[in-house]
Amino acid sequence: MAGAAKAGENDKFVRTRDGVILYPDARTSGGVQAVRLQVIRGNIIRVTASPEKTFPDPKSLMITFQPQTVKWTLEEKGGSLVLKAPGITANILKQTGAVSFTDPSGKPLIAERSWNGRAVAPVVFEGQPSWSIRQTFESGPDDGFFGLGQHQESIYNYKGQQVFLWQNNTEVAVPFLLGARNYGVLWDNYSYTLAGDARELMPLSRLRLFDKNGKEGWLTASYSNDRKQPENAAFTKAESLIDYAWLDDTKKLIPEGFPLQDGAITWEGNIVSGFSGDHLFRVVYGGYVKIWLDGKLLADNWRQAWNPASVSLQLPLEKDRKHHLKIQWTPDGTASYLTVKWLPPAPAADRDAFTFASQAGRQLDYYCIAGKNADEVIAGYRTLTGKAPLMPRWAMGFWQSRERYKTQEEVLQTAAEFRRRGIPLDNIVQDWSYWKEDDWGSQDFDPARFPDADAMIRDLHGKYNTRVMISVWPKVYEGIDVYRQFDRKGWLYARNIADRQRDWIGQGYVSTFYDAFNADARRGFWDLLHTKLYKRGIDAWWMDASEPDILSNVSPEKRLAQMTPLSAGIAAEYLNAYPLENARGIYEGQRAVDSMKRVFLLTRSGFAGSQRYAAAIWSGDIGSRWEDMKAQIMAGVNFSLSGLPYWTMDIGGFAVERRYELGLPSDTAEWRELQARWFQFGTFVPLFRAHGQFPFREVFNIAPEGSPAYETMLYYNKLRYRLMPYIYSLAGMTYHRDYTMMRGLVMDFPNDKLSREIGDQYMFGPSLLISPVYAFGAREKELYLPAGQGWYDLYAGKYEEGGKRIRVDAPYERMPVYVKEGAILPAGPALQYTAEKPADTITLFVYTGKDAAFDIYEDEDTTYGYEKGRFSNIPLRYNESKGELTIGARSGRFPGMREHRIFRVIWVGKNRAHGFDPAAVADVETHYNGQEIRVKRYHQPK
Structure with a gap:
């Protein structure tokens, strides 16, 4: 049981107040000199491993639990130590420090790989020492891996899959793994992390390649100047790489003079692998991409050029057999993206394994949570990271938004039309650019388009009985008053300013983001919102670009450069936690000035712990395609399985293909059906909201009254409100019982x-x-x-x-x-x-x-x-x-x-x-x- 520190056999371990510290042989423990286990709750054990004999114990941003006294026992059994708490047991190998977990009956949960499962190695960032951290866990064929935030590849069970944990538009990193055996692993690290199958993806050139004529060594790349006739090649090239991964890569790699915005590229030939089985192919794309294997179409996808998407394909290849591969890419603008990489089948020993591999950190640090069911495991996650406050009841109703209402008149006319038609509505949203064009970050309404914002808000509240949510970004234009105030106090990231990087508005303006890790900057940002917006009667906050998306489609390395220097320390060690701290500032700020009105935040990114700041997360700027709708199902489910209960999406998808904007009859029919089907689905997620680019997303702008699309959307909207006693009770359960709605x-x-x-x-x-x-x-x-x-x-x-x-x-x-x-x-x-x-x-x-x-x-x-x-x-x-x-x-x-x-x-x-x-x-x-x-x-x- 718990007690004072006590030396063990040959001083190899020490009993502590809340557990044990083991000193393994660093030569067999992956560079670790000390492994500590702490009993946090009856069903939660924390494991930390340090490359030194002591533990740095940096203050955690995600963890908030208060220590409790728990009865536990520690026993030596041969070459192991057995730490037993009421709801979980840990077995520690003394030589390697590897830990395995069972439930109280002895049923296996998850285990660190006993040999070579851990690696802690020195790395350097910003001239400062840090550590790369890697831990492989092993489970069994009866297990499944879920959670890990929100990802867009239509994957439900992550066993055998690869997940990139870093914040990006449409991708939300939450380092919490939920196992089908009723356990959870919360990985306390904020750096860029590869999870699951953590082998490095390989370029196409690592396969044997044959061109269209059978010549070995490359594929045939055919460049067409006409995107409508990609088969008509202007010229061909021998190519063995498809890797336009980040901003400006196409400028470096596409042949000079090729009209990327008007053309198409097709890669074709045969591929040969030295392995049999399912090969993972991961494709990141912007524009249109089609992929065929042996004549079978496996993918036919689109995504807007400025926000690429990804798809993972399992290609069944036979060892040493030629398989015909064809990839056709129609870019969508001059800055488009396409990357094709792959992995061979995992070795048999790794098929039930799961790895966290993090770029930087002070120590290996995770919590293992056991439960009788998944709800108990998620309750353990919230014990560690904070309860999810109850959202206001109005938030369970329908929200209408578009990108964007450009004037005060448009906002009021929309609310009036909902009420005139009898379409239920609780919240109307003012998206970005309500300010003057050159005044981003001021939080001031442009008086030319919003001549009386106070009256608009009063009318929305009093005349139309709606709430008002407004978009607020961490972004500030160089030179405005807010910029000068924040810059003088050292609250802004300076690199984007130094790079003279211009955005996409008008002539393009130089901008940057505030440092949300700085407590004074967080208070200053809230004070700005309070003075300019909250006092006017704004009800809720839409926190866009909270990854932080200082510049879209940059690599993790570029993001680190943009955030350096960081007030919290080495940027690499804190990369993924920005949305957590950004939400914290507004939550704490509003509760400080208005202790009774529930805070409501909608944010494009989140992290472990975001739920405690009343943050709901939406799935970002997804595409308006059927495959994107399908992806939302698993994105929302796995996000909810990550412990954060309030998730939503842009019903109908955000970004729209040009064919839908043109409104030809055949395309309009598909558009209306897509919107109707997505609306049906959106009725049954925690938060119910429509948003997107043109065509406008109001029910009456999608389809005429009496049409099937209009009538089904009206039916499901009314059904949502009929179900309000059920839905709001689920919200109550989410707070009082740590329940999960989706x-x-x-x-x-x-x-x-x-x-x-x-x-x-x-x-x-x-x-x-x-x-x-x-x-x-x-x-x-x-x-x-x-x-x-x-x-x-x-x-x-x-x-x-x-x-x-x-x-x-x-x-x-x-x-x-x-x-x-x-x-x-x-x-x-x-x-x-x-x-x-x-x-x-x-x-x-x-x-x-x-x-x-x-x-x-x-x-x-x-x-x-x-x-x-x-x-x-x-x-x-x-x-x-x-x-x-x-x-x-x-x-x-x-x-x-x-x-x-x-x-x-x-x-x-x-x-x-x-x-x-x-x-x-x-x-x-x-x-x-x-x-x-x-x-x-x-x-x-x-």
Whole structure:
């Protein structure tokens, strides 16, 4: 048990107050001289490994937990030490310091590789010493790897995959791994990190290459001057590399005089590998790219030139066999990107392994969390990094945005049109460039386009009953008053100014970002927002470019140069934490001046711990393509599995192909269907918002009233508001129980093997199985119903057994949604905005066949009273054997609480199909005053 430090055998280890320090042989421990284990909670153990005999223990930015006394034991067993806490056990090899973890029953969780699994090596940045850090873990074939933030490659289970952890537009680095065996690893490091299969990607030239004529050594590169006819080559070249990775690479590598913005390049020939199996090909692209292997089209993607995307392909190659490869690239502008790199199949010993390889740090530092289920593991993550405050209730409603409302009149006209048409709306968003063109960073409205911003905000609040969110960047133009003030105090990064780097606005302006790691700079930035915007009545903050995207599409090395010198220390050691500190400044600033109004931040990037600063993250400037919609499903699921609960996306995608802007009839039909399908999906994510470039994204600008697209978007918008008692209760659970709203199947069905494989469907809360449709023209969908219970179709109430794949109808107007057998789904009144009226009448849909439970959570909606205990719960329990629903006695109180309400009950059963229609005649209607009521199935209440 815990006690004073005590020397062990031959001074090889020392017992400490909260664990043990082991001194392994540095020659067999990857350069580590001391390994420390600390019991943090009953189910959490921290592991640190130092290249010295002592531990530097830098202050963590992500960790906030308060130490607690935990009972634990330490025992020597041969060549090992066994550290036991109530919920987790660690076994440490004395020679190497390698650590393995089991649950209390002895079931393996995850283990450091016992030999050569760790490496800590000296590196130098900014002339200062640091350490590169690498740790390989091993698991088993029954495990799966999830979380790690938000990534856009349509990957759900990261076993055998490679993940780059660095902040970039559409990519969010969260170094938290959730294992299917119910454990988590929180890697406490902020540097550029390669995770998963950490082998270095290789260029195409590492394969045997043959050109179109069979000549060995290269591929045939055909350059066409006409993007519409890429097969008509102006000239050909022998090429063995495709590597236009970063800004300006094309200028260096494309033949001089080739019209990149008008042309196309095709690489063709045969490739040969010395290995059999799935080869990982990672393609980063801007513009259009098509890839064929042996005549089969594997990718047909597009992304706007200024924000490249990536796709990972598993190519099944046979050893020493020629495979025909064709890659066709149509750039989209003069600054386009295309990189093709690959890896051979992983060695057998590495197929169940996972590696964190970080560029810089003071010590190896991670936390292993065990739990009985994934929710307990994520609760452990939030124990370490902070609880997620409750978002205001209005944030659960619909938000309308576009890139961008250019005038005050446009904003007000949009709000008025929503209200005139009866389309529910809670929040309208003012995107960037509301300032004068040359005044970025001032936070001042341009009076020519926004002549009375105060009146606009008053009208949005009072006349249209909407909240107002506004875009704020960490960016400042050189020479404006704010720049001079911040520069004088040393709060700005200087390199972009020294480089005279101009942005894309007008003539181009030189700019930089403020240093969010500087506490004074954070306070100064908040003071600016407070004075210029918050005092006007702004409700929420849209924190764009928070990676920090000082200059888009630069390499990690360039980003480091832009952030040097950094107030926190060596930039390489803090690279990924900028969005965390940026959010911190606004959260702490607003709470300091307005202690009761809930802070709400929407930020384009986040990090481990961002949730404690009321930060929701959106998926950045994604493309408006079907493949991008599909990618959002797994991006949102894995982001949620990373412990940060509030995620959203630009419904419909942000960046738009030129063909949709032109509005030709055939393209308009596809555009409307894409928007409708994406809107259906967007209804069932934590935050519900539409945004994007032209064409405008308001429902009435996408399609005319009465059209299938318009009517389905209106239906799902209204459905979201009907489900508000369910959705806001999920938000309450997220704070009070560390719940996760958007749930990968592995969370709720851990014993179903397919739950580790199927990532294009998910649970929204405990009851709803969501299966988005992401193919143009699809009118049916194959989906999987997890085993262990039956399922009810939401719209018709038809019952299906679980544990099987089914093909279901998916008409234009509806997306497949199923309700779990043994669910209680509460529905409230029809609303135009969340605060329009209280849920004085709630309809309970009870899906029979199994016991069911749900708690209706309520509080003051927009204040922090819930932190002081001002909230209530109404427990709902259904007992299948008794055929009885109990509406339990209400617990808790808050000012303005609804004392009395009506509950309507609709029974849904295997032989009693009933679609989800809150306006339908109820089986039972009963008045509730806070005391327990029991309702027999198909009978009146007692």
